[in-house]
Amino acid sequence: MSTSIPLWLCLPFAGLLLSIAIVPLVAGEWWEKHRVHAVIFWSLLFIVPFTAMYGPLKASETVLETVFNDYLSFIVMLFGLFCVAGNITFEGDLAGSPLVNTLFLLIGTFLSSLIGTTGSSMLMLRPMIKINSWRRQKRHIMIFFIFLISNMGGCLSPLGDPPLLMGFMRGVPFLWSLHLLPILIFNLVILLTVFWQLDKHYYLKDVKLGYRPDISKPGTELSLRGAHNILFLLMIIVAVVLGGTLPGNPMFQTAEGTVRGIHIVGEVVLGFPTIIEIVLILAAAFLSFKTTPEEIRRTNHFTWGAIQEVAELFIGIFITMQPALIILKEMGPKLGITEPFQMFWSTGLLSSFLDNTPTYLVFLTTAGTLGMTSGLTTTVGTIPVIFLKAISCGAVFMGANSYIGNAPNFMVKSISDENGIHMPSFFGYIGWALAFLVPVFVIDTLVFFL
Template identity: 60%
Template sequence: MLLTIMLVLCSGVIAFASEAEGHHNLGELLPIWSVLPFVGMLLSIAIFPLVKPEWWEHNMMKVVIFWSLVFLIPFGIAFGANALIFNILEIVLLDYLPFIVLLFGLFVVAGGIILRGTLIGTPKVNIILLLIGTILASWVGTTGASMLLIRPVIRANQWRQKKAHIIVFFIFLVSNIGGCLTPVGDPPLFLGFLRGVPFFWTMKLFPIMLLNVIILLVVLFFLDNYYYKKELAAGRSPQDVIGDKPKQPLKVEGAHNLIFMAMIVGAVILNGMLPNFEAFADQVTGEVYGLHIFEGVVVGYNSIIQMVIILLAAFLSMRTTKKIIRTDNCFTWFCIQEVATLFIGIFITMIPALALLKAHGSALGLSSPLQFFWVTGALSSFLDNAPTYLVFLTTAGSLGFAEGIATTVGMIAPTMLLAISAGAVFMGANTYIGNAPNFMVRSIAEENKIPMPSFFGYMLWSVCFLVPLFVIDTVIFFLR
């Protein structure tokens, strides 16, 4: 099967490569069917955990290797070893490595903070916890806020049988929508900041965020209240977990890890600011100085400094946090291992999709905020939302606006930038792979014996609750 798929892809890719010899834009060379390994990777993530969960748990890496080879071998035959090495190193060293180091750092540091005391998962308490996480997301990142709040939410609802809906809305709000107010909140907005969008300009997303948060929290309250009453009617109560123990006041242990969290956030901001100094980048061409790994692949010193600081924060967290805190937090390495394994396959197999989008994004005929909102959002639901945002930011910058937000990719009308930003951040909640924290939250929930919806089951939730919400956003903010 592997050989058959590779032969088909190889013949098509070679044909396109020979026809376009001399061109250097990968997206112009690749045929549309070169995205099939990426589609196969997504379908594997969606189907195997549903039909063969135990097999999937033990063979995840084999599936990742399979689909990666289905893309890489035909690509290497068609374009040669240099092109193959360049594209692998570029996606792994410049995109995947900083991505997974950031997730690792936040995962380790947040795992060293625990909220002690009696916290009972009532509808009111759940709303408060999700609201706190949503507010934090823009300031410590969606991953940081998710890792800080998911364990208290799970512990508070330990006594309940039906609680997957709480985790789903947690992903909607804390892991995605809450991160829209600053460039620290979500990677797409950080890329915008690097390209000239003022740091606090994203606060203009606040009215859209406020509307979405209010609607989702109201819906969650009624939904959670319905399940809460059913739990009580079935004879379950918080006393099943608490027993005869007196209620304990809430207190935070491992709070010193907040210092390490600040180190990580500071490292991300520093990464964006260092290229403004002559020692780190050519101020005329904008070329970042760094380690030359291969032809055209340069790992910037600013990126290296960011990763070193993040890894140092994780190391200090592990060395200074009491083991009992991580034990009581049910801290294991499985979650980050699963994310690291699956996303290396996603990053490699999505090379053709991103290249095609980069080459043909400007030919999609986008000219209104409505179109930018939905196209950016739809693609961000399945592709990495950061490069997707960048493609459409560049597309909007090429439309020739005379006034608006001055960026390095051109002048962009505020409503266009608003639509691109909202689409990339908000619609990352549409699937488990739309944003990395989604997958991490789901994995932690399942580690704690919470039966979460399947890939398609989760999408059904997003279609029922998020898509109508985005239609409301469109009518109020982008239908002009």
């Protein structure tokens, strides 16, 4: 199975991931000051040989296509949600207990399908941190937060996670994702039961050590300050949906069927739908800051550190992952993947470290080329429902396997670290995923995909 891209061009991507995983552990202070230089180093280690092999035009098109049509909309969306959610603060005397934390995770999980995993994560994260501020042991809370709210909860609608939006654009009915509800509930029962027991264990240890919540008055009084920002949050969700659906509108297409936009270089075009999405998101962030008192941001301990870290790291990740994505697109139909469980694990494992949207599209296209005669009719072919379930669950669920598997994962880690919750290292987090998520995925395979 030869490809036009040599495998060794994937080494810069692997090198950057290893840098993210190892360097903060052995040289944390250096990493804080020089991580942007590490990103530049690994990016150039891909760009320079790629340019030498394929020429300046091909290299420019590859890099600029990634920057303008993948990374730009990605980071602007994160920036907008980060800003708007930072202007909403939870107030009340609710204390983080196993029951309260489990209910928060349950609510946030279903909210993710309505406003997206990133939107739900940014909205629920600071309240979750605040109600558990009295706790000593709380990293497990944020880890299960990533498992459920930042990933699994996005499976029930195209609004929940970008891969499902891409499926909708290729003919998958909007409400089809509700077919995944039994699988989500099945996984929720398992994971929330495990979380309840784990959180109860740490909760009792904290209480035994003398930790107590600071509740000044009896009863439960809850309120949201800056609640008007929910409108700006919805404005961002609408912008993201428009950015995904407008390219298919004839008004935004040329006679050749390509998306209209601003020409950058070669065949790279910054599409008008992407520009509309970016303008709407930045307008929402601006209006959020203009209409919200600074006191709320101070209450939330709002800083720019988390979004800066994500912006610096993910520009390198997006650029250096290109050889791996190119190879995957070329090899996808030749991999001999013809069973639902193979679709589930192939899509999922690659989505753990690569962008889950192109990974989903690769295997959706692969399923469409198998020549099936029954199932959903899409623009890429007829796909059996069981195959579509497997691909969708793999892309959405297994994004939780690593910090870089889905957009909000690293953001949750960074904000948690900023607030004094010492999250696991890159490999440490994968260890949690192996211990708690992978067994659930094995059970999913046996129950739903064999």
